[in-house]
Amino acid sequence: MSFIEFTLGKLTKAEFVAQLPKHLAFECWAPGVLYLPGEGPVSLVLSAGIHGNETAPVLVLDEIVKQICRRQIVPKYACLFILGHPQALLEARRYCDTNLNRLFCGYHQKVKPCIEANRAALLEQSVKRFFQLHDTHKKQHWDCHCAIRDAIYPRFAVVPVAQEQDMHHCQRSMASHLSMLQQAGIQAVVLSKLATHTFSYASYIQYGAQAATLELGKALPWAQNNMLDHQYFQDYLISLITSNTHDARGETHSRLRLFSVAQQMIKSRDDFTLAFAADMANFSCFGQGELLAYETGREYRVKEKQEMVLFPNAKVERGARALLTLTPYHDKGLYD
Structure with a gap:
């Protein structure tokens, strides 16, 4: 069973659905969009592959879906797994016509029709449907990327924050979110008040989700990824989905570096x-x-x-x- 192969059109929907375990109520909403109901009180959107040359996070999500299907892990929370840009992933390029990660918050309606505009519309509708199904839950969206260059802090996140006058009311939630990011192995966080059209920002501004764009090392072709470099992050996501306390297995983390x-x-x-x-x-x-x-x-x-x-x-x-x-x-x- 491969979420990636279905996303890339190498399996039909019928073939993919036939491989999903009968004991789980997986729903395949579209190629690259897989819904799994849960008990709450948290609903998680985990996305990757918004840029087609950023392959490691795609492999991480694919492996998590495989482990769920094998009953190796038992999710507690509702999850929406998204592999963002099937065509760009298939062609191993960042995008086809324009940057998909600049077309959310409805901005896809303001550009010429193209693959990315159509995909942004579909993904927005999928996230809306998911959060409406779980409207009373705490909402979270981590959009997982890889950077195109090296970084002094290789694993970092960009987190949207409220304007200054609202900051007091969201400090407790933000502190909790920063703690989660640190436990996930993130080394630095950029707190951004900029209004953008990114996928994670759309979930933050439209649904009040705890949202972040995560950069997980450098973008590499499929075969060049050393997935041991991403094992700790993958284990943390599993602990998040299953609501189990994350075992750091001896790994220690220095204090997060915070930037504006x-x-x-x-x-x-x-x-x-x-x-x-x-x-x-x-x-x-x-x-x-x-x-x-x-x-x-x-x-x-x-x-x-x-x-x-x-x-x-x-x-x-x-x-x-x-x-x-x-x-x-x-x-x-x-x-x-």
Whole structure:
């Protein structure tokens, strides 16, 4: 039984459903969208493969589904397993026409019809259906990715947060979420107040879910992944689904590094150019006044004493984010 093979069209729906165990009420809503009812009080969306070249998290979710089907693990909570972009996964490319992870919150309606727009609409409807089925549950969505470059903190998360005036009311929930991320092996968290069109942000803003975009190391082709590098994270997801206390098996974690977004740089011209090496690692640090990027009529420089770069990519489409910079987050009340 392979969730991946069905997602990629190598199994028909009938063939896939026939392989699902009769004792579980799995529902196959669409290729790459698999629903499993649960008791509550938590409902989990676990997604991967929104970008087709980020394969390790896809293998993690596929293995978890296999273990459920073999009765090796017994889920407690309702789960929606999503493999996001079947065509891009099949072609081993980031996307086909445009970045799927910029088309949520209804933004797919504002672009020309394409594979990604259709897929974003389907995924939005699937998540809406899932959370409506479990409206009284605590909602959570972890969207699992891999970064296209190295990082000083290889396993990190981007977590949407409320505006400052609402922060007091969500501190307890945020502290709990940060603790979960730390237990999952995440090393750094970017707390972002930016309104975006990402998959996890849509679940946060539309349904109040505890949401995060997780970056789990570097993106690699299918066969090049060493899945032992992801075993700890996979074990944590299993403990989350089954509501069992996670056994760290001797692994210790240092305190999470917390960051805020300092600047967001949007590519507005075709000649947008980074002022540093294209393979610069995420979280690399620059000093005040240093040039980060430039395009016709504009330079982008460090404004704070120090800022770290995140997701630099001069090859994005015009109008898309080409670079974020970060500063340390100092609100102790949120974490302590």
